[in-house]
Amino acid sequence: MDPQIRPNVLKMTPYSPGKPIAEVKRELGLERVVKLASNENPLGPSPKAVEALKKAAEEAHIYPDGAAHDFRSAAAERFGVPYESVIVGNGSDELIHLLGLIFLDSADDEIIVGYPSFVRYDAAAHLANAKVVQVPLDSDYRHDLPAMVKAVSENTKLLFVANPNNPTGTLVTKAEVDAMLRDLPEHVTVILDEAYYEFAANESDFPCSVDYVLEGRNVVGLRTLSKTYGLAGIRLGYGFAPAKIADAINRAREPFNVNSLAQVAGIAALDDEAHVQRTVENNRRGLQTLAGAFETIGAKPYPSFANFVFADLGQPARPVFQALLERGVIVRPGDVLGAPNCLRVSVGTEEEIDIFVKALTEVMAGVGAR
Numbered sequence: 001m002d003p004q005i006r007p008n009v010l011k012m013t014p015y016s017p018g019k020p021i022a023e024v025k026r027e028l029g030l031e032r033v034v035k036l037a038s039n040e041n042p043l044g045p046s047p048k049a050v051e052a053l054k055k056a057a058e059e060a061h062i063y064p065d066g067a068a069h070d071f072r073s074a075a076a077e078r079f080g081v082p083y084e085s086v087i088v089g090n091g092s093d094e095l096i097h098l099l100g101l102i103f104l105d106s107a108d109d110e111i112i113v114g115y116p117s118f119v120r121y122d123a124a125a126h127l128a129n130a131k132v133v134q135v136p137l138d139s140d141y142r143h144d145l146p147a148m149v150k151a152v153s154e155n156t157k158l159l160f161v162a163n164p165n166n167p168t169g170t171l172v173t174k175a176e177v178d179a180m181l182r183d184l185p186e187h188v189t190v191i192l193d194e195a196y197y198e199f200a201a202n203e204s205d206f207p208c209s210v211d212y213v214l215e216g217r218n219v220v221g222l223r224t225l226s227k228t229y230g231l232a233g234i235r236l237g238y239g240f241a242p243a244k245i246a247d248a249i250n251r252a253r254e255p256f257n258v259n260s261l262a263q264v265a266g267i268a269a270l271d272d273e274a275h276v277q278r279t280v281e282n283n284r285r286g287l288q289t290l291a292g293a294f295e296t297i298g299a300k301p302y303p304s305f306a307n308f309v310f311a312d313l314g315q316p317a318r319p320v321f322q323a324l325l326e327r328g329v330i331v332r333p334g335d336v337l338g339a340p341n342c343l344r345v346s347v348g349t350e351e352e353i354d355i356f357v358k359a360l361t362e363v364m365a366g367v368g369a370r
């Protein structure tokens, strides 16, 4: 007899991450492989965080502070929010998972997501056996917030907006989010996922989740140390939530969901403005180069406010992905992201971007540029 696993779990597809560098080297016998597939920080981790990690390693035999008090206090102070409203997780992935756990418990429950958007929202709903209502992005690959509001039913529990969006890099404005919040019924909680916050925060019309939480709206903001701070391997996500939601997350989470190394690294990284600035500056240049390279080959890059570019090649992107792989460049093919003609390419160092552009140019000459 088969083990009695819940059928909805068996319907889930395991997360497909960017291909690891070591695997590509092994499989293709390549010496140099560049990975521009997982939106990591090409400049590495925050140096301040690395220093803190070295010291904290000596204390690894002690259980972490389950409340993550010092990190949450640092985040509260830095972003001007009450300590109680700061939530933390093993990456913001875990916070998405926990939101699913605390809000969804029946097959009637629904979440609303843009499509394509970050796939872990869907997973949080599928795990709870709840429904995912996908609302297509608009023709500019931006979240269509009015259509998302229209899709709301009495069973809608959560509405997710990744801002900037992954995989498209596009942004919705403050005026658009204000209008959505005005039109949404009160029973819907909005999750503003700001994983790429620091890349977009200087946009004058950026709708900052902190402001909505401070206004007492039914909004949760999510952030991460994985991107500008360069700590993707350490796993630390945080966010801002109304007191009742923060309390529910606190009840549902594992006792030590954020390990002690992540906590000290996070405190040091939040204080490392120089690293964030260097990262944002490198990113600004990288976005321009990548967009220019796509335009040169006749593809359509979408305006990105994150650390990657999503471009429509006007033809299936899978063969291009494969040909790039054979030249030692790992990117993300759009078919696994819901847009088969698109490629998503993360910003790398200048050298990595040059390698990508050269490979792309060669590949497109081979497959026939439009």
Ligand SMILES: Cc1ncc(COP(=O)(O)O)c(C=O)c1O
Pocket (backbone or CB within 6 Å): 038, 039, 090, 091, 092, 093, 094, 118, 162, 165, 166, 193, 195, 223, 224, 225, 226, 232, 236, 237
């Ligand atoms: C929109 C979005 N949200 C959340 C995450 C998860 O980030 P992490 O779990 O590393 O904090 C990512 C990662 O790429 C993302 O793109």
